[in-house]
Amino acid sequence: MKTRITELLGTRYPIIQGGMQWVGTAELASAVSNAGGLGVLTALTQPTPEALAREIARCRDMTDQPFGVNLTILPSVNPPPYEAYLDAALDSGVRVFETAGNSPAAFIEKIKRRGARIIHKCTSVRHALSAERRGVDAISIDGFECAGHPGEDDVPGLVLIPIATRALRIPVVASGGIADGRGMAAALALGAEGVNLGTRFCATLEAPIHAQIKQALVRASERDTQLIFRTLHNTGRVLKNAISNEVVATERRPGGCEFADIQPLVSGRRGRDALHSGEVDAGLVWAGQVVGLIDDLPSCEVLIERMVRECREALARASRLAAAAELCEEA
Known part of the structure; x- marks a missing residue:
């Protein structure tokens, strides 16, 4: 599959494993990347920037495919050393970053200067437009169905995705509420050029969860x-x-x-x-x-290949329905 997201990331499929605290480790990220998606290590899962560098090296030993690092920037009385984590990832050769939480504005110039890409996760179009103006490469738009923090606007993906794709010039990744190829097909039909999965990747063989x-x-x-x-x-x-x-x-x-x-x-x-x-x-x-759509524990490879197959089948079915409707109108 080819979209602006696959071209941006260098992946076979426009499927991203979102950065998740305690879950985004080398085991999961490498499995997703090996299966054709973009695996993502979670920086703050590691106790120090030095530990992150070691985890990146471990992930690189497990895959020769692209993978990224998530850096979630949250307000805190005693914030972690975000820039030190970023430097550790850049110095380790990471060239794709998923940012979330507060604006990554303070880090965008450094990331871009090192030739890396930024996908920023937002829960509203107004924040997505601000991030686009600041120079991020893509937006991951998070609907109300998502795990984690969906913002305070309570707008579900079916509404949020098409509004975002209409408003933004950079590619949009649909995040939240996607677990299978039907959801992926729907996201693409709504204008997204990729999908981001969190909860669904937690329910895989490789996820570092009990x-x-x-x-x-x-x-x-x-x-x-x-x-x-x-x-x-x-x-x-x-x-x-x-x-x-x-x-x-x-x-x-x-x-x-x-x-x-x-x-x-x-x-x-x-x-x-x-x-x-x-x-x-x-x-x-x-x-x-999306837990309501999860009924098995596949490997990441099985999950991704199944999603891509289901997505193609769903899009083909929609095309057949549209063609049939057009024939009826002509008749």
Whole structure:
């Protein structure tokens, strides 16, 4: 398949594995890249910039295909050394970056000067237009269905994708709510030139997640995610479990809550421990509504090849329907 995204990334297929905390490691990223997509390492999953450099080297030992690094920039009292992580990746030869969270404006010139590409993830068209003006190479537009932080506008992909592709000149990657080739075909029909998958890649053989967490994703329906942090205006979508229920109950109590009231429940360490121990109720498990479409645990290669086949079949079927409709009109 050939789109502006495959040309930008140097991949066989316009399929990107989104950067996910504790999940975007060399095992998963290399498997996605070997299967023809773009695997993505998550910078802040590594404890230091030096550790990131070692993970990049490990990934390069596992694939000779392009892969990228995610750098999520979040407001924090004690922010991590973002630029040091970026330098470690650039010095290691990484030439594709997925940025998310706050604007990557402070890093765009350095990234471009080193000949690297930037895909910036946004949840609104206004932010996407700002990122385009600042010089990013592509936009990953994240609909309300997605795992993680969908923003505060609550606009689903079916509306957000065509608005974004109409407004932007640079290529758009559809993110959130995509798990199979039908979703990929729909995204392409809406004007996107690639797709970004997070939750679906968590439910693969190579994902560095405990088997019990993967089975929880397979068992879940589209109604088994929950929105947290709504009252704090930092909405996040997670798999419904005992921790998310407690967070929502705390937010709904009379008088509301402050982040400090729920911080012990939602700490990153607890989430990491849940993914590794298999105890679903031990911490937050980030997942999108797309869990309702997940019913198996394939390898990344099987998943990607199946998606591409289903996508082509869906587009061909749509073309046949359009041709039949045209014949009826002529008759």
